Amino acid sequence: MLLRIRFSFDAFIKTLILFGYLIFLTWLIGTNDIQLYINPRYLQLTQMTVLVLCVLVIVQALQMIYLKKDNHCHHPSLTLRSWLGYMPFLVSLFLAFYLPSSTLDAKLVGTKGLNTGVIAVSEPELADFAAAMQQMSMIEVTDQNYINVISALRLQPEKYVGKQITMTGFVYKDLSFPSSNLALVRYVTFCCSADAVPAGILCQVDDEQKYPIGTWLIVRGTLALGGHQQKTVPLIAVEGVTPIAEPVQPYIYP
Amino acid sequence: MIFFSVIIEALPFILVGVFVSSVLNLFLSEELIQKLLPRNRVLGIIIASLLGLLLPLCECGIVPVTRRLVQKGVPVYVATTFMLATPIINPVVLLATSVAFGLNPKMVWIRLGVAFLVAIITGMVLSFVLKDNQLKESADVHCDCCSGHTAEAGSIFSNLFYMLKGACSEFFEMGKFLIAGAFLSAIAQTTIPYTALSAVGQAPFLSIIVMMVFAFFVSVCSSADAFIAASFGSSFTLGALIAFMVFGPMIDLKNTLMLYHSFRLRFIVTLLLVTVFLCVSLSYLSNLLVGGL
Numbered sequence: 001m002l003l004r005i006r007f008s009f010d011a012f013i014k015t016l017i018l019f020g021y022l023i024f025l026t027w028l029i030g031t032n033d034i035q036l037y038i039n040p041r042y043l044q045l046t047q048m049t050v051l052v053l054c055v056l057v058i059v060q061a062l063q064m065i066y067l068k069k070d071n072h073c074h075h076p077s078l079t080l081r082s083w084l085g086y087m088p089f090l091v092s093l094f095l096a097f098y099l100p101s102s103t104l105d106a107k108l109v110g111t112k113g114l115n116t117g118v119i120a121v122s123e124p125e126l127a128d129f130a131a132a133m134q135q136m137s138m139i140e141v142t143d144q145n146y147i148n149v150i151s152a153l154r155l156q157p158e159k160y161v162g163k164q165i166t167m168t169g170f171v172y173k174d175l176s177f178p179s180s181n182l183a184l185v186r187y188v189t190f191c192c193s194a195d196a197v198p199a200g201i202l203c204q205v206d207d208e209q210k211y212p213i214g215t216w217l218i219v220r221g222t223l224a225l226g227g228h229q230q231k232t233v234p235l236i237a238v239e240g241v242t243p244i245a246e247p248v249q250p251y252i253y254p
Numbered sequence: 255m256i257f258f259s260v261i262i263e264a265l266p267f268i269l270v271g272v273f274v275s276s277v278l279n280l281f282l283s284e285e286l287i288q289k290l291l292p293r294n295r296v297l298g299i300i301i302a303s304l305l306g307l308l309l310p311l312c313e314c315g316i317v318p319v320t321r322r323l324v325q326k327g328v329p330v331y332v333a334t335t336f337m338l339a340t341p342i343i344n345p346v347v348l349l350a351t352s353v354a355f356g357l358n359p360k361m362v363w364i365r366l367g368v369a370f371l372v373a374i375i376t377g378m379v380l381s382f383v384l385k386d387n388q389l390k391e392s393a394d395v396h397c398d399c400c401s402g403h404t405a406e407a408g409s410i411f412s413n414l415f416y417m418l419k420g421a422c423s424e425f426f427e428m429g430k431f432l433i434a435g436a437f438l439s440a441i442a443q444t445t446i447p448y449t450a451l452s453a454v455g456q457a458p459f460l461s462i463i464v465m466m467v468f469a470f471f472v473s474v475c476s477s478a479d480a481f482i483a484a485s486f487g488s489s490f491t492l493g494a495l496i497a498f499m500v501f502g503p504m505i506d507l508k509n510t511l512m513l514y515h516s517f518r519l520r521f522i523v524t525l526l527l528v529t530v531f532l533c534v535s536l537s538y539l540s541n542l543l544v545g546g547l
Binding site: 014017018021025028034037038042045046048049052055056059060063085086087088089092095096104108110111112113188190191192193194195197199 | 256257258259260261262263265266269273415418419421422425426429430433434437439440443444445446447451452472474475477478479481482485
């Protein structure tokens, strides 16, 4: 029997693609840009994916060179059809390296719809939090308590009127807002940025035109009641505004 | 941006899917299936709908496993029930749903119940309508003729290598549909305006249809869709939220593309018709019974 060493171009492309994804994920994890894509809670899943990809790259690379025993076994040659099959992988890899990591921007708020409900929190936890919050005279909104604060405010906005508040977020406005109002918004992201929900609070600012959509601000003010789309909503009567650069972690991860 | 998010989030799960499929291929023989599978078709369907409790696959990885089961001789209606039920009736998704609807725990049970009914009834209907295994012939193209000799060697190492090889080629088969699906759903996400959806949010029938179409196109993972549904909250009817959370994991854009690769068009159309009909009517029913409309 004749043994001949053959090189499989098909396996070569596959190896390259797997390797490309491996590098892309490793790079995202290394630069910490991964937190712009998925909730850090699932980081371990991605790390495991990297490990699995490592193994697959090796397995696939081993198939690049094979021993051909006889003619009875046909390895598929690269046809137009199989090239088309690789296109999605190649194109997505190209985009992955070509496009810079970016954040969901404020324009998308209009499409996704500004959230106005109570966001996923368990009832007893929220009740405890609201009870504690009613005792505070000064509410400082952080990444950690963001969802609780917003939900508690929306549930019973009247209980917090007159309290001081500071909060970070980006500016969003649309036609439904009363004049001299803007919303200070963060994206709340559960799994990945595909399920990001924009949630925020209305702010009353005198010089609202000074802050275009998408500007990141730290706002200090007093809580009051406002109206939006025939509903009573919490409102911050703004007393001080500090424009800031986009935070390193722009999303809220519950 | 959303495009890559979906891919990165789905990658681990599709890898799990192809690995499970590959392991099944290697260690689950057709004789074993014949032995394990109950003779009774109703019993088979009910068991299939509960398998997700043991094998918590999400919808990103379910199609390769389903296809493998059918290739191994599992009746197509049993495998379909498994495919429809598993992404919803599994511990991870139930936990996520109960967290998302912390203020409204009955949603968990409604979601569970509706999903269970849809999966089982679809399985029953398919068992009467479809006769053979519904696979496209071409789905078997990666034949074992070349690698057969490694499979027979029997040592753990060669089995492992064979399994990894299988997982690899399946990843390439399914991955392109995942990518295409992620791409289309990213477009849908950035272009379908929420305000247009919520305009019909309170219409008991139309809201259901709108949310199902939305679920089909956005293709959010089944462990995250409860959070999306919860965020729609008060602006939609209860039935519409249920339809979103039941239909989305069962049938969405990327899954349909993957299915189309392996199964005949006739099967997919039948499956779509039956599940759409069931989802709409059961969600409408839950609107009437629980939604207070």
